[in-house]
Amino acid sequence: MMKETNIQSQVTSTIAGDDGEAMAKSEENAKKKVQEKPNEGLEKPCDAGWYVAVVRVNCETRIADSIRIHLNYDHVWFDYWIPKVKVVYVDKRSLKRKVKEKLFLSTFIFCNVSPSQLDKIRFRSDVYKMLTMPGQRKIYQIPDQVIANYRHFVENDEEPVTAAPVPLKKGIKVRVVAGSMKGVEAYVQSYNGKKAIIGSEIKYISGATLTISRDLLEIVES
Numbered sequence: 001m002m003k004e005t006n007i008q009s010q011v012t013s014t015i016a017g018d019d020g021e022a023m024a025k026s027e028e029n030a031k032k033k034v035q036e037k038p039n040e041g042l043e044k045p046c047d048a049g050w051y052v053a054v055v056r057v058n059c060e061t062r063i064a065d066s067i068r069i070h071l072n073y074d075h076v077w078f079d080y081w082i083p084k085v086k087v088v089y090v091d092k093r094s095l096k097r098k099v100k101e102k103l104f105l106s107t108f109i110f111c112n113v114s115p116s117q118l119d120k121i122r123f124r125s126d127v128y129k130m131l132t133m134p135g136q137r138k139i140y141q142i143p144d145q146v147i148a149n150y151r152h153f154v155e156n157d158e159e160p161v162t163a164a165p166v167p168l169k170k171g172i173k174v175r176v177v178a179g180s181m182k183g184v185e186a187y188v189q190s191y192n193g194k195k196a197i198i199g200s201e202i203k204y205i206s207g208a209t210l211t212i213s214r215d216l217l218e219i220v221e222s
Contacts, residue, residue, distance in 0.1 A: 038068055042077040045114040050142040052131040052205065053109040053121055063126050064109045071113070071120060079112040081147070083154055083206075085161055104154055104163065105206050110147065115139075134204060142202055149185055153200040154208050156181045164207030168199040174217040181212075185220060 055063045064080045071078040083104040091098050107128075111121060118139055122130040130139045154161055158180050171188040174196075186198035189209055196214045201207030 039077050044077050047114050050147045051111050054128045057106045081110040150200050150202050152184050159210040161208050161210050168201050168207040173220040175220050177218050
């Protein structure tokens with residue numbers, strides 16, 4: 001059964017972007033000519049990697065779709081991920097429990113694209129910046145396995161996930177051995193009886209924690 005997810009308040013600033021008439025017209029023209037299905041007829045490039053675009057809060061999906069439309073129009077393969085979780089709530093009118101998606105991380109678009117196409121994203125008027133390594137100018141590329149592990153962790157349907165506001169402790173490394181999270185690796189943050197709080201993170205960006213039975217964990221040998 002899906003459990004309620006607790007998302008801590010995330011402090012983000014509203015990023016200034018250009019939602020002007022020129023951008024709207026350009027996007028509308030591209031929509032008329034782009035494939036009906038994302039990346040239809042396009043092949044994923046072998047050098048495609050994961051990068052993070054920072055955009056205006058609450059505009060993540062709209063801007064990500066716009067990027068895809070324009071790149072696909074230029075025959076460029078592009079995929080993206082916006083971290084969301086499913087939360088259970090009680091509808092005030094019907095008093096029934098319902099499920100909806102909620103942003104887990106705001107202002108971030110995780111872009112899967114060839115590095116040769118990054119300038120087409122970062123120089124858009126509605127993209128504030130592409131994340132770089134601290135103290136460096138090179139755009140930060142996140143390893144595929146790190147994204148896959150974090151995504152599996154955040155999107156699990158069994159345990160509620162909490163955003164970690166500070167870097168995670170690198171305690172004992174464990175692997176989940178059963179359930180929908182089977183194969184996910186994480187670090188133990190603390191123990192509470194038969195339960196353990198484990199965490200996964202994307203370095204320099206965000207961490208996430210959840211509570212899980214210790215019986216579902218095995219230690220990963222270093």
